[in-house]
């Protein structure tokens with residue numbers, strides 16, 4: 001089953017949350033009237049004072065947070081933090097049911113009616129949903145519900161499975177097919193009248209299409225702002241000098257609950273139907289059937305709901321949308337499972353807060369709140385100065401995050417974050433974490449604005465944009481700015497360059513920036529304190545000439561977190577101040593020499609990558625190496641000739657000419673050449689150029705070739721290894737799990753080869769004798 005690993009992954013990650021019920025209960029709403037109290041509770045009719053006190057605290061907190069969330073559309077804490085508190089309250093009331101008075105947050109639908117709107121009574125009550133946070137809890141809920149349904153009807157229910165859209169609920173009252181009123185959920189009984197605002201939402205018909213409508217029907221749905229529209233909306237808010245919304249949910253709620261409908265009209269609101277309230281004269285028997293009917297009346301229904309029969313299918317649905325959560329037009333925070341049949345829904349009923357026929361499985365949170373402790377700047381390989389936030393470490397989407405880039409000073413301004421703010425931190429799947437914005441309501445007045453430095457924190461040179469109008473500012477001291485040098489050295493040693501494993505980032509820093517502050521002093525941070533022994537990457541292959549007997553590239557030193565059991569790898573460079581007698585070359589140092597020696601034999605394209613020429617990555621480097629065969633050839637080529645090379649083009653040609661015009665750049669090449677680095681690709685006559693003129697795309701996993709090896713095999717035989725399939729592709733080599741590229745090849749009628757076919761192609765070129773072996777069905 002393809003989805004199974006996704007499910008397991010979810011369980012593992014989610015299970016780490018503090019929100020694990022310790023009493024193992026599955027029901028989240030203690031419904032004292034229906035649910036027998038847990039036995040231990042009967043032994044203690046009056047809860048002990050500490051529990052009563054904690055209960056009071058929790059109620060107060062939750063009420064405060066609910067008010068900020070529902071009434072002000074401006075939450076003070078993240079949903080994940082809220083859920084932890086709410087869970088604790090449920091657990092406490094589960095152990096001491098006497099605490100669950102009628103007005104406890106566990107007994108009422110969260111939400112209120114603001115005085116800004118007229119109050120309206122819903123014809124049928126609106127409920128919240130019972131939440132579960134693990135697949136075990138969900139399966140237990142399904143099993144419990146299935147058993148109840150079996151007792152009622154002697155058969156298993158059908159599960160209507162839907163996306164849990166992160167927006168806000170509206171209740172639309174249609175009389176004889178005409179929208180007469182729209183309301184928010186409010187406390188479930190009474191909502192806020194937002195009829196005029198809803199009238200501006202294009203998705204929602206003022207008059208239902210067709211005929212045969214019931215006299216009165218309440219259609220419920222979720223109003224949301226699509227993720228792409230949210231980004232555009234926030235940009236326009238900031239441009240207009242207003243505070244941006246923390247997330248699409250708040251932006252939808254805030255936009256819909258405007259006092260002026262003209263303001264709502266400007267907001268890109270959409271809606272999907274997810275329920276039905278009072279329904280006089282409606283003859284459908286199930287919720288899914290009703291959705292089809294509503295769709296025919298012109299109501300927007302989600303394209304994603306499914307009616308499923310087995311638990312397994314429900315779990316697959318969850319795994320699928322767990323993976324594709326960010327491929328949807330709107331945000332989701334979970335999956336809702338409902339018993340589809342109306343009769344069964346009625347029979348199962350509801351508690352004071354939630355229906356018993358429905359449950360919401362929540363995905364692991366992608367947004368958390370944390371403290372922005374500082375904003376620092378980082379100097380990159382090209383001298384670009386990038387501010388980044390340093391935060392109290394916090395767990396989000398499966399990893400602990402304590403830093404996030406803020407891109408440039410304009411972004412810091414646009415986000416409106418101050419040092420010391422509580423901020424919303426978002427990490428969507430594998431995407432890098434992002435500071436969304438501040439929680440303004442929590443400011444104490446102690447926060448301070450970030451000021452972009454005017455001088456390079458590494459070398460002290462005045463910072464400036466590369467050209468007028470650039471937002472990014474740079475350190476222009478490219479040659480000897482220690483941090484830029486560190487970045488270039490780490491890059492040249494990287495996987496795409498010389499591939500020197502022992503020269504990782506820390507080792508590069510130790511060689512280029514010299515001794516940092518002594519971690520034993522408690523500073524902890526590795527701030528460069530001045531140039532190290534390696535003053536230029538030109539000297540990287542003569543590193544042996546430096547007094548390496550005094551250099552320890554790696555040392556393990558206990559950082560200031562002593563006693564916490566946490567060790568920091570700290571690069572350390574011995575200087576005169578440190579007695580030489582204590583230094584013995586480490587294993588890593590020996591390995592460094594071995595690898596440096598081996599690196600000299602790397603092919604020309606890797607040498608080109610290692611030079612850190614703008615825009616010249618592996619693809620352009622391979623093209624250049626293939627076209628010219630030597631560094632000399634590239635260096636002497638005119639801009640036009642360079643630009644004419646397939647895969648190079650005008651921008652790269654210009655960058656190359658510019659790069660070679662700088663003295664110290666040419667010195668690098670000269671020094672490497674002198675050190676014995678290979679500067680020509682000797683065309684290996686033993687490899688026949690069987691693939692000259694052919695463009696080949698490799699996709700999926702081949703049993704005996706890595707992606708790089710397959711590429712190399714194609715290029716050394718004179719072929720072009722391309723990443724995208726087009727009608728100019730000569731062959732597509734498809735391994736296991738080949739995806740859309742294979743589909744495209746098939747739709748274009750291209751010849752698709754498996755590994756055997758590929759090996760034959762490499763050996764013989766496109767001879768008819770093996771083309772016949774290729775997938776016949778593709779012809």
Ligand SMILES: NC(=O)c1ccc[n+]([C@@H]2O[C@H](COP(=O)([O-])OP(=O)(O)OC[C@H]3O[C@@H](n4cnc5c(N)ncnc54)[C@H](O)[C@@H]3O)[C@@H](O)[C@H]2O)c1
Pocket residue numbers: 065066068069070075076077078079080082083109110127128129131162163164165166167168169170185221222274275336360
């Ligand atoms: N951050 C905070 O301070 C804060 C405060 C209060 C509540 N919250 C968050 O709000 C949530 C609790 O709010 P809630 O009581 O509105 O419950 P809920 O949002 O968990 O679930 C109920 C709501 O889900 C919505 N929904 C979306 N798709 C649906 C579908 N397909 N079918 C049915 N309903 C669907 C409906 O609007 C419904 O009212 C929690 O996630 C909580 O973390 C956060």
Ligand SMILES: [Zn+2]
Pocket residue numbers: 379456457458459460461475476477481482
């Ligand atoms: Zn600098």
